[in-house]
Amino acid sequence: MEPRMEDVFALYEQKVAPLSSAQREKLLAARDEGMTPFVMGCAILRAKQEQRRSRLAGKEKHISFNYIHRIIEDWLNHGITTEERFRVYWSAITEDQHKNGGEKAHGAQEKIRREDFTYTPSKQDRSLFSFLDD
Numbered sequence: 001m002e003p004r005m006e007d008v009f010a011l012y013e014q015k016v017a018p019l020s021s022a023q024r025e026k027l028l029a030a031r032d033e034g035m036t037p038f039v040m041g042c043a044i045l046r047a048k049q050e051q052r053r054s055r056l057a058g059k060e061k062h063i064s065f066n067y068i069h070r071i072i073e074d075w076l077n078h079g080i081t082t083e084e085r086f087r088v089y090w091s092a093i094t095e096d097q098h099k100n101g102g103e104k105a106h107g108a109q110e111k112i113r114r115e116d117f118t119y120t121p122s123k124q125d126r127s128l129f130s131f132l133d134d
Contacts, residue, residue: 003037011041015048016063023065030072035081042086043071 008027012019019027027040047068054061075081080089 003041005031005037008037008040008044012044012065012068015044016065016068019065023069026065026069027072030069030076033076033081035072035076036083038083039075039081039086040072042090043068043075046071 005028009019009024012023012027030040031037047063051061051063075086075089078089080086
């Protein structure tokens, strides 16, 4: 069964803190941009994993909504929006960690191919700014 947004909200509230309506809207906006609830849940769990690692290293790391939202935005920018793409990303990270003896992988995202992403420059209406040089 596919997770729903209500599952994401419940996971966040269970693992981190109560969600405000503005935070809910940001998560819904990420869904509207194409990210599945499964991947959003993984972002929450990833942040908690980082918090655990920091605590084991003797450092206190506070997990905020903004931190999780930055993970979500980063994954959106890299096209990690579906369970399939997340699994490719995650297997690349864990593979690199095993190669580096458990260290955090520096370039783990390099495993995702360039062809997986498309960038189209935005067309700007320069008529409003005719005084600008091309």
